[in-house]
Amino acid sequence: MSNVSKEHREPLIRMVKRDSISQQKQWMIRAIGLLGALLTGALVILALGQNPIAVYKDMVVGALGTPTVRRETIKIAVPLLITSIGISFAFKMQFWNIGAEGQILMGAIFAGYFAFFHSDWPKVLLVIVMLAAGMIGGGIYGLIPALFKAKWGTNETLFTLMLNYIALAFVKYLQNGPWKDPRTQFPKMSMLDDNARLTKVLGVHWGWILALVLVVLSYIYFTKTKQGYEIAVVGESNNTARYAGINVSKVFIRTMLLSGAMAGIAGMLQVAGSDFTITENTAGGVGFTAITVAWLAKMNSFGMLIVAVFIAVLERGSNKIQTTFKIPASAAEVLTGIILFFMLGCEFFINYKLIVRRRKEAEHESAN
Amino acid sequence: MGNHVEHAIEMHGITKTFGKVVANHNVNLQLRKGEILALLGENGSGKTTLMNMLSxxxxPDCGTIKIQGKEVTIRSPKDAFELGIGMIHQHFKLVDVFSAAENIVLGLDGGVHIDRKAVNQKVKEIGERYxxxxxPTKKIYNMAVSEKQTVEILKVLYRGAEILILDEPTAVLTPQETDKLFAVLRNMKEDGKSIIIITHKLHEVLSISDRVAILRKGEYIGTVNTAKTNQQQLTEMMVGRAVSLEIDRPKVELGEEMLKVVDLTCLNADKIKALDDVNFSAYGGEILGIAGIAGSGQKELCEAIAGLYPVAGGSILYRREVDGHPVMENIVGQPVDTIYRxxxxxxxxxxxxxxMxxxxxxxxxxNVMLRSYKRNPGIFVDRKKxxxxxxxxxxxxxxxxxxxxxxVRRLSGGNVQKVLLGREIAYGPNVLVVAYPVRGLDINSSYKIYELLNEQKKRGVAVIFVGEDLDVLLEISDRILVLCGGRVSGIVKPEETTKEEIGLMMIKVAEKTKEVNA
Known part of the structure; x- marks a missing residue:
């Protein structure tokens, strides 16, 4: 090997796509990623003049330490989980629904109508109607972009995004006008009547049970039903779907109806189980965070359960450290961001491996 | 190096694995200066992988590569260019909205300004030389496939490549275009270029190459002088055993009329007639070959027959039994679902x-349940069957x-086709339409496919075989329908015609109806 040309050495590090990777190794990489995130976050905390261990401990305790905070954490996780499931319906057929935010609000408004104006109905009936109305509201709002895409091939990403702003503006209009609380001068809606509020089961509104049921149902829907199979085929190739005799437009419309309805449920639960009113923060970014959840979980329903809880813990924990350590909200969000960034980064190392230049050649090179 | 033969490329002990798959194992390859070396092997034998390591x-995981006698490490396409290696890939990598010249200089060092005149001049010069x-000013989107290939070749020549690697260059060409390409390759060889051509068409190997290197399942089998070999020997080295190169055409009694196409007219997306007044019938127990220049309406015809293409006029009649009586049912306007039901x-x-x-x-x-999952009742899919x-x-x-x-994307081309064809024949069709069923397949798989089609024919199925290789069509078909510019220019029997005659039919009507295609 005397005539190794210097300008064409093997690269120091190169990446190679992995063929397959064991579950064990995958979780190892994720664990390392989490550790890396915590170490990086620790630097940020140190820069703020705090003790990282104390801050992290407070985060965990603040999110999971007592039954009260655990309930709060679950309350954050429920709408996130249900919305993620909804989004995964659309994403599996490569329909980029980033309008969950608007669909949540529409679900909230539809459910809110009955909560505000028919609170005298029997509780069971009222809540069922509210749930149905939430699904219809979110569903219709998801249906609109699907109809346009099926008919005229419009771009669903822009369409659903724009619908978010319309929904938000609509909430503001209701706040200022028809649904304004007459007892106050501020543009806000009144609080829900007790009759319209959701019953608690084990300290949290029953939405958590519904969320768990939806996890199982959606899993079955995707893996065992014809409709779930059709979504997967359409997602892969419209041409193949056409060839298989699948009505692509019909699948778009049906699936977006389901996707939107799911977000609508989240909106209804938020109104009737958590906020007890509708504000422009009812969706509060859940529709966007849910995209992260769905991707991190690779559209797997059970994965979304884990990720949604994880993100809820982060959110709750970062709220806690703000008050305990007087860490600014933005710094707490930076911590959350670092952790998510590392978690997403793990996916790269799960799909690719890096090969470092072999030592023999390295030695040879140093001998030169 | 005490070797008196000068080598442009020497690869020694090359191994490359993808996960568990060994694409190349301990491969040795030598390309002499100024020769055309054919790299022969079945699909999945590692030809392209080996060449991709040169480009x-x-x-490579291990092994050494010497270029012009000097050991090198090729880390990127840029390194390959610097070493004078240019590869023309099977799938062209061109920017559609750019002209030929713009594509050729794309990615080269230089200022913001492109001196188009000088580039055009140089491109022309290279073109004339070979x-x-x-x-040079023609846009890619206006080009035929063969022209695009020319641009790819010019691209590497423009960069001063001394070693050219062509990956299955003839797969997309007509016989005439192939002859032209080979003439060009011979000119390059005269000019001192060293060329590797990847292919699995044996007659091409014999007509163009000086030597043949054979790979089988990632292993290097050997290199032989083209002058001292023949198709049979090459096939044996490639496949690993003796293979008959005859395509069977079993005699089967002609059955009922299974499909009748009457005055079929289809418009493409630009409202131009893709099919114009097409009439023919297909009978059980025959293979009806469909020949034609690429884009003469084959795709539209297949899809229309399958109920997937909008029909502007005419009818497509299928034989089916109603209460024990055969009727011819028109499927035009019916959704695919209904047709199946x-x-x-x-x-x-x-x-x-x-x-698709x-x-x-x-x-x-x-994948196997793609066309049948609706058949079982209920909302759930049945994966057992x-x-x-x-x-x-x-x-x-x-x-x-x-x-x-x-x-299925992990399977090789031949196996993908077997899955697809296997699924389609599993449900016992009356009419089987196959479009380019052996395109990109190796000899072994191709013959398996021919065998399967003949089996269907014996079962009494009307087989419609859209092909591009006239030799194959002439051997396997019972009748050949020739398409030209969306019209039927004739239906002939292979025993009563010649390749040349069909070749003429492929272009004859085209001249008459040129305005339709323009």
């Missing part, structure tokens, strides 16, 4: 296997796959 796309016909059993193997016939990321079970069928197909059609749950 800097892959990096016998290319090229208009009525019991019209037609099978279709489309040209785009992974983009199969779902690339799904496993074999999910498709799984059993998949296992049966793997055994019967010799499909090489790690298992029924491996995504």
């Amino acid at each position: 800097g796309i892959y990096f 016998g290319f016909e090229i208009d 009525k019991g019209i059993s037609m099978a279709f193997v489309p040209e785009d296997r992974l983009g 016939g199969l779902v690339a990321s799904m496993d074999m079970v999910d 498709p799984k059993a069928l998949s296992e049966k197909l793997i055994g019967e059609l010799e499909i090489v796959t790690p298992g029924v749950s491996t995504p």
Whole structure:
């Protein structure tokens, strides 16, 4: 090997796509990623003049330490989980629904109508109607972009995004006008009547049970039903779907109806189980965070359960450290961001491996 | 190096693995200066992988590469360029909206300004030197496939490549275009260029190359002088055993009229007639070959027959039984679903296997049930029967796959086609339409496919075979329908015609109806 040309050495590090990777190794990489995130976050905390261990401990305790905070954490996780499931319906057929935010609000408004104006109905009936109305509201709002895409091939990403702003503006209009609380001068809606509020089961509104049921149902829907199979085929190739005799437009419309309805449920639960009113923060970014959840979980329903809880813990924990350590909200969000960034980064190392230049050649090179 | 023969490339002990798959194992390859070396091997034998390591796309796990006698490490396509290696890939990598010249200089060092005049001049010069016909200012989207290939070749020549690697360059060319390309390659050889041509067409290997290197299943089998070999020997080295190169045409009694196409007219997206007044019938127990220049309406015809293409006029009649009596049912205007439900059993193997016939990321079970999942009642899919069928197909059609749950995109081209064709014939069709069923397949798989089609013919199926290789069509078909510019220019019997005559029919009507295609 005397005539190794210097300008064409093997690269120091190169990446190679992995063929397959064991579950064990995958979780190892994720664990390392989490550790890396915590170490990086620790630097940020140190820069703020705090003790990282104390801050992290407070985060965990603040999110999971007592039954009260655990309930709060679950309350954050429920709408996130249900919305993620909804989004995964659309994403599996490569329909980029980033309008969950608007669909949540529409679900909230539809459910809110009955909560505000028919609170005298029997509780069971009222809540069922509210749930149905939430699904219809979110569903219709998801249906609109699907109809346009099926008919005229419009771009669903822009369409659903724009619908978010319309929904938000609509909430503001209701706040200022028809649904304004007459007892106050501020543009806000009144609080829900007790009759319209959701019953608690084990300290949290029953939405958590519904969320768990939806996890199982959606899993079955995707893996065992014809409709779930059709979504997967359409997602892969419209041409193949056409060839298989699948009505692509019909699948778009049906699936977006389901996707939107799911977000609508989240909106209804938020109104009737958590906020007890509708504000422009009812969706509060859940529709966007849910995209992260769905991707991190690779559209797997059970994965979304884990990720949604994880993100809820982060959110709750970062709220806690703000008050305990007087860490600014933005710094707490930076911590959350670092952790998510590392978690997403793990996916790269799960799909690719890096090969470092072999030592023999390295030695040879140093001998030169 | 005490070698008196000068080598442009010497690869020694090259191994490359992808995960568990060994694409190349301990491969040795030598390209002499100023020769044309054919790299021969079945699909999946590692030809392209080996060449990609020369062009800097892959990096070998171990082994050494010497270029012009000097050991090198090729890390990137840029390194390959610097070493004078240019590869022309099977799938062209050109920018559609750019002109030929713009594509050629794309990615080269230099200022912001392109001196188009100088580039055009140089491109023209290179073209003239080797016998290319090229208009440097022509946009890629206006080009035929063969012209695009010319641009790819010019691109590497412009960069001063001394070693050219062509990956299956003739796969997309007509016989005449192939002859032209070979003339150009010979000119390059005269000029001192060293050329590797990847192919699995034996007659081409024999006509163009000086030597032939053979790979089999990632292993290097040997190199032989073209002058001292023949098709039979090459096939044996490639496949590993003796293979008959005859295509069978079994005698079968002609059955009922299974499909009748009457005055069929279809418009494409630009409202131009893709099919114009097409009339023909297909009978049980025959293979009806369909010949024509690429884009003469073959795709539209297949899809229209399968009920997937909008029909502007005419009818497509299928034979089916109603209360024990045969009737001819017109499927025009009926959705695919309805057609199936009525019991019209037609099978279709489309040209785009992974983009239309199969779902690339799904496993074999999910793909096998693609056309039948609706048949069982209820809202749930039944994967038991498709799984059993998949296992049966793997055994019967010799499909090489790690298992029924491996995504089909991981399979080689031949195995993908076996999955697709296997599924289509599994449900006992009356009419079987296959579009370019052996395109990109190796000899072994191709003959397996011919065998399967003949089996269907014996079963009394009307087989419609859209092909591009006239030799094959002449051997396997009972009748050949020749398409030209969306019109039928004739239906002939192979025994009563010649390749030349069909060649003429392919272009004769085209001249008359040129305005339709323009």
